[in-house]
Amino acid sequence: MVNADAITLDQLSDELLERACRVRLVLTDCDGVLTEAGVFVSWKGEELKCFSLRDGMGVERLRTYLGVETGMITCESSGPAKARADKLRLGEIHLGVRDKLSAVGEIIARLGLRFEEVAYIGDDANDAPVLARVGLAACPADAFFLIRQIVHYVTPNPGGHGAFRDLAELILLARMHETPYK
Numbered sequence: 001m002v003n004a005d006a007i008t009l010d011q012l013s014d015e016l017l018e019r020a021c022r023v024r025l026v027l028t029d030c031d032g033v034l035t036e037a038g039v040f041v042s043w044k045g046e047e048l049k050c051f052s053l054r055d056g057m058g059v060e061r062l063r064t065y066l067g068v069e070t071g072m073i074t075c076e077s078s079g080p081a082k083a084r085a086d087k088l089r090l091g092e093i094h095l096g097v098r099d100k101l102s103a104v105g106e107i108i109a110r111l112g113l114r115f116e117e118v119a120y121i122g123d124d125a126n127d128a129p130v131l132a133r134v135g136l137a138a139c140p141a142d143a144f145f146l147i148r149q150i151v152h153y154v155t156p157n158p159g160g161h162g163a164f165r166d167l168a169e170l171i172l173l174a175r176m177h178e179t180p181y182k
Helices: 014-021 053-066 079-087 100-109 125-132 145-150 163-176
Strands: 027-028 069-073 091-094 120-123 136-139
Touching: 014 079, 014 100, 014 120, 014 136, 014 163, 027 100, 027 163, 053 069, 053 079, 053 163, 079 091, 091 100, 100 125, 120 125, 120 163, 125 145, 136 163
Parallel strands: 027 069, 027 120, 069 091, 120 136
Antiparallel strands: none
């Protein structure tokens, strides 16, 4: 397991670094990745969710330092998911999606990318088809146990506590040192 305090090159396999170097688009699920996979519901039925600000910084760092676009693909169609995606200025916002693999296929076709150039972070069974197809598959530390077995990278942090940021920092670290991994 990678130390959550600091990811260093010697803790990461060459294969993982190569996968991270190819990434041109990072897509994420919402609940269980950007949140703790829970929801607060008021007595009026209003949904409230807690998002990590560190994940937001991960989006910004990918965009600013690498020019890597980010997006959200979620079964959710809630106001909080849309509000967070808008706040982060995600390039791809796909809410209420049941067939995530088809959605990813449509996105990469439109952007002229290949599956190998996409990173996806998800936490549960409905993410498995995408995770099995993309170039860099990741999940939070507290993802469903079967998902943790099929991904390339399990983040040190759980969903809602910087898991997306962990993935972003892995990509940044790999790209900063990409020459030996091409």
